[in-house]
Every structure is written in C-alpha cells, then in structure tokens.
Amino acid sequence: MNETPTSGSGPRPRRGGRPAVGQPVIDRAFALLSTFDSDHRVQSLADLAHRSAIPRSSALRLARTLVDVGALERLDDGRYTVGLRLLEIASLAPRGHGLRSVAMPFMEDLFQVTRQHVLLAVLDQGEALLVERLSALDASPVSYRVGGRLPLHSTGVGLVLLAFAPPALQESVIDGCAAGRGDDRVRTPADLRRMLAEVRHGDFVVAHQDRPWQMGTAAAPVRDGDEVVAALSVVAPLTGFADAGYGPAVRAAARAVSRQLSADGVRPPG
Structure with a gap:
C-alpha cells in the first residue's frame, strides 16, 4: 500500500482565482501561507504571488506583515520560509x-x-x-x-x-x-x-x-x-x-x- 502524499500536493484549493475586491485579509494571508509545501519550502516573492494568485504588491505587504508576526521568516537572499511562530501555535492543536x-x-x-x-x-x-x-x-x-x-x-x-x-x-x-x-x-x-x-x-x-x-x-x-x-x-x-x-x-x-x-x-x- 502506497502511503504517499496525494499527488500534485500544493496550495489548498481556494474560492475563485485572484482575490476578490474586499476579500478578508485573513483569507489572503492563509492563501499565501498555503503555497508552502514539501516541494516549496523556500519561495521568492514572485513565487508567493504566482502560487497564491495574489498581486505582487499585495503579496509583498502580506509577506512583510507575516514576517513581523513571526509567521514567515525572510532569508538573507530575500526569499521566504515558514516561521517558527506557526509551529508554536500549531503545537497547541x-x-x-x-x-x-x-x-x-x-x-x-x-x-x-x-x-x-x-x-x-x-x-x-x-x-x-x-x-x-x-x-x-x-x-x-x-x-x-x-x-x-x-x-x-x-x-x-x-x-x-x-x-x-x-x-x-x-x-x-x-x-x-x-x-x-x-x-x-x-x-x-x-x-x-x-x-x-x-x-x-x-x-x-x-x-x-x-x-x-x-x-x-x-x-x-x-x-x-x-x-x-x-x-x-x-x-x-x-x-x-x-x-x-x-x-x-x-x-x-x-x-x-x-x-x-x-x-x-x-x-x-x-
């Protein structure tokens, strides 16, 4: 029995394509975080914007906010990884x-x-x-x-x-x-x-x-x-x-x- 992840693992399906006008910021933040998976542990801003279907300018603002709260970490080369703050919160589930x-x-x-x-x-x-x-x-x-x-x-x-x-x-x-x-x-x-x-x-x-x-x-x-x-x-x-x-x-x-x-x-x- 093949105990492997589902094929084509990636960001979870979202409603529609690009974020609708007035879409709650929490939805867009989770869309951005959901682009990370086992094949995309480190991503550039362009990667985040493309995989989340969020405009680059909005993705940049969200990424900066997520870095500030520890949900993302920014590497020296400008790319992003998942932050330890998410692990801290998830451990309470x-x-x-x-x-x-x-x-x-x-x-x-x-x-x-x-x-x-x-x-x-x-x-x-x-x-x-x-x-x-x-x-x-x-x-x-x-x-x-x-x-x-x-x-x-x-x-x-x-x-x-x-x-x-x-x-x-x-x-x-x-x-x-x-x-x-x-x-x-x-x-x-x-x-x-x-x-x-x-x-x-x-x-x-x-x-x-x-x-x-x-x-x-x-x-x-x-x-x-x-x-x-x-x-x-x-x-x-x-x-x-x-x-x-x-x-x-x-x-x-x-x-x-x-x-x-x-x-x-x-x-x-x-």
Whole structure:
C-alpha cells in the first residue's frame, strides 16, 4: 500500500482565482501561507504571488506583515520560509499535539515490536493528515512527513478514516475511485465500498500494493468513546508481511490509545 502524499500536493484549493475586491485579509494571508509545501519550502516573492494568485504588491505587504508576526521568516537572499511562530501555535492543536502526547508511548511500543514505519493520522478536509510518525533507519523509504496529507482511498490510515467518515464524504471518495491507485483488490467503486464495509466489520484493515512499490500496511481506528478520532498504522515491505503479525499488533495498540484517550479525557474535536 502506497502511503504517499496525494499527488500534485500544493496550495489548498481556494474560492475563485485572484482575490476578490474586499476579500478578508485573513483569507489572503492563509492563501499565501498555503503555497508552502514539501516541494516549496523556500519561495521568492514572485513565487508567493504566482502560487497564491495574489498581486505582487499585495503579496509583498502580506509577506512583510507575516514576517513581523513571526509567521514567515525572510532569508538573507530575500526569499521566504515558514516561521517558527506557526509551529508554536500549531503545537497547541488538540487533534495534533494532544492526541500525539497520548498516543506516543503506544506508538513507541509498536515501533519497537515492528521496527518499521508507524503512522498516526486524523481526518481533515477530506484527507488523512499525518500528525506523527516513527521510522526505523533501515526501513524501506516511503515519502511522507508529519503535517503531510495522504489520500483516503489508497492508504491504510486513509481507508480506516474513510470507513468511519460521514456518509457524504464516503460517497464522494467512492465515486472518484480510480483503479490502480490503491490496494490491488480495489478496481471499481464497488470494490472500495466492500473494503470499507470490511474495515468497519473487522475494526482494522490490511492492504497492499504491488505497483510501483511492494509495500503492505495494517491500520486500525483510534476512538474516543464511540467516535473514531484517528487511525494508527504500520507500513512495511510486502515480503513477509502476512506472517509478521502487524494486524493484531496495530489493533492492540490502537485500542490501548483509545482506552487512554477516554481515561485522560483528551477529546480531540471532530
């Protein structure tokens, strides 16, 4: 199973093209910040203006303001990077830091047992948002990062989150299901629908993909009470995956995190 970010990652879709007259400055500021991604960590003013569809003069004023408040940093060569002030604020997000702090001891146990990639993700805007990962130095290379987004239909954590997502989101993803972009058993929307039903019935998923990477994933839901608030997974080479016992290990770890969430009263908002 290919646990990679969605293709064509970049700024999140925005309403319309260029900012409308009178568009709130907060919308334009977020449009500017959203141009940063794993492929665009450092950008010039021209890059910011082009990728945000904001006129250069307006982009310059916004960038200066964001630098003043620490949301952006300006390098000696005039280019911009994301500022540490955003990290400071983001660390307070209950669905990120709060959930992570509860899950981390169990993720570490799971990591010690498997010595592979261990992922924790939450549902956000129709995608799986990775909030934590642990990876062995010799684990097979797979492209993802904390804060990165993973597709729901073709990753282990995504399938779990999708299986317990609102029906409207499920139908939207099922309708857009494309063969060859997820588990090899998913060729049609009907296949994806059956797989989601299996996830709900078994409370976990084991999936794989032979092309282009031979990887397998086992994932299970993390609950706070009756609500699924996250998904936990192990990603490992497909060779020997079936005999490694990843499925029971992930399910046991996810249930342990769920019990601790309920005991601690940490309630990540849905």
